[in-house]
Amino acid sequence: MSAEAAEVLCEPVLKLAGIPHGFGQRASQVPDSTTFPKQVHGTQVLAVDRPIGPLAIEADVVLSATPGMSVGIVTADCVPILAASRDARAVAAIHAGWRGLAAGVIEAGIDALRAAAGAPGLLCAIGPSARGCCYEVDDPVRKGLAERYARLLDEVLRPGRPGHYLLDLPLLATRIIQTIGVESTRIGIENRVCTLCDPGRFESYRRDGVSAGRLRHFISVPPAIPCQG
Numbered sequence: 001m002s003a004e005a006a007e008v009l010c011e012p013v014l015k016l017a018g019i020p021h022g023f024g025q026r027a028s029q030v031p032d033s034t035t036f037p038k039q040v041h042g043t044q045v046l047a048v049d050r051p052i053g054p055l056a057i058e059a060d061v062v063l064s065a066t067p068g069m070s071v072g073i074v075t076a077d078c079v080p081i082l083a084a085s086r087d088a089r090a091v092a093a094i095h096a097g098w099r100g101l102a103a104g105v106i107e108a109g110i111d112a113l114r115a116a117a118g119a120p121g122l123l124c125a126i127g128p129s130a131r132g133c134c135y136e137v138d139d140p141v142r143k144g145l146a147e148r149y150a151r152l153l154d155e156v157l158r159p160g161r162p163g164h165y166l167l168d169l170p171l172l173a174t175r176i177i178q179t180i181g182v183e184s185t186r187i188g189i190e191n192r193v194c195t196l197c198d199p200g201r202f203e204s205y206r207r208d209g210v211s212a213g214r215l216r217h218f219i220s221v222p223p224a225i226p227c228q229g
């Protein structure tokens, strides 16, 4: 296997807007100054205007509206969501596993990003995470999601073995983002691939247990352009 660092995965909706970002693969890199929160499967939002030490503050959304700042989250099956205002003024990285989804982490992150940007129009991208081809869950997970998203679960949860279901986490994340007003054409799903299916490229906690590493994802506010006067 090559020892070279893998490339991050980019999403056209963010790339076309000039927003630096990347979904991680095994051994891919993020900018050195990227700020990562200490993720706890909650709904807390951390807004940063300068790089802070790694894992210093608990949050599952990290956002910035400071030119040049990079924010990131790590995952191994949970859904990474990278979002930005259309004018690239503010960006956010959201960590959404089933517990975070059930608690409303996407709504919390999108609300905070809209407030930070001062504008409702957003771009979102969904990254590699556990899909319905592989990801088996039990009834407590179904109940937890159904309490909040009963109307969105068609095709997201399919019956599996008795008492079990196959859950498509990133499909549910996509539907939630649509439900809270982001147009489908502004939601990038090119990298909405299954982490369990591809051990060569992706870490997976479900597949590899405690030996699983983490994929690192980032998004950056573009640097300020000096006045040309």
Ligand SMILES: [Zn+2]
Residues within 6 Å of the ligand: 131, 132, 133, 134, 135, 194, 195, 196, 197
């Ligand atoms: Zn799969």
